[in-house]
Amino acid sequence: MKALLIIDMQRGAFDPMDARYDAEGVIERINQLSSKFRMLGLPVIFVQHDGSREGFFIPGTERWEILPELGKRSDDLVVGKIANDAFYKTDLHRILKEKGVDELVITGCSTDFSVDCTVKAAYSHDYLVTVISNAHTTRSRPQMTAMLAVDYFNLLWGKLAPTKEKIKLIPCDEFLESL
Numbered sequence: 001m002k003a004l005l006i007i008d009m010q011r012g013a014f015d016p017m018d019a020r021y022d023a024e025g026v027i028e029r030i031n032q033l034s035s036k037f038r039m040l041g042l043p044v045i046f047v048q049h050d051g052s053r054e055g056f057f058i059p060g061t062e063r064w065e066i067l068p069e070l071g072k073r074s075d076d077l078v079v080g081k082i083a084n085d086a087f088y089k090t091d092l093h094r095i096l097k098e099k100g101v102d103e104l105v106i107t108g109c110s111t112d113f114s115v116d117c118t119v120k121a122a123y124s125h126d127y128l129v130t131v132i133s134n135a136h137t138t139r140s141r142p143q144m145t146a147m148l149a150v151d152y153f154n155l156l157w158g159k160l161a162p163t164k165e166k167i168k169l170i171p172c173d174e175f176l177e178s179l
Helices: 023-039 092-099 111-124 146-159 172-178
Strands: 002-007 044-049 077-081 103-109 128-137 168-170
Touching: 002 023, 002 111, 023 044, 023 103, 023 128, 023 172, 044 092, 044 111, 077 092, 103 111, 111 128, 111 146, 128 146, 128 172, 146 168, 168 172
Parallel strands: 002 044, 002 103, 044 077, 103 128, 128 168
Antiparallel strands: none
């Protein structure tokens, strides 16, 4: 069974909204995916960063909240995390096992931090991994533009040596057609 992971799509990461590459497009595509997953009875899991140790994304603050544009529902699952890796000291692996999930469809923010760490952790936990190639985002860094970072990590993930299978990278529209 598949589950949709939506990583760190929190208000503080999108302040201002245009700080993230293709923010509005990424949000729209994540909404399309979550609607389809819900319609099919598949889990939608929001991963929410607690950045108390770093002094940002402090639980209970507005910046910590999931973006309201994503239309999170009460029956969606939420996993809190304290590190970039959504598996590190969280209940994510247990929840996925209880639900019979063996494939993760990964989206979210930031491509070069939490998304990358979670993709690699899922891979090393022997999940089948599908990354929606146009449904993750980051901001530009002094060393690399955001668009280049998204393209680079899509390339990198696609070249990793397979565990069960190679990581699948697919644009949102193609993935939705395949469901």
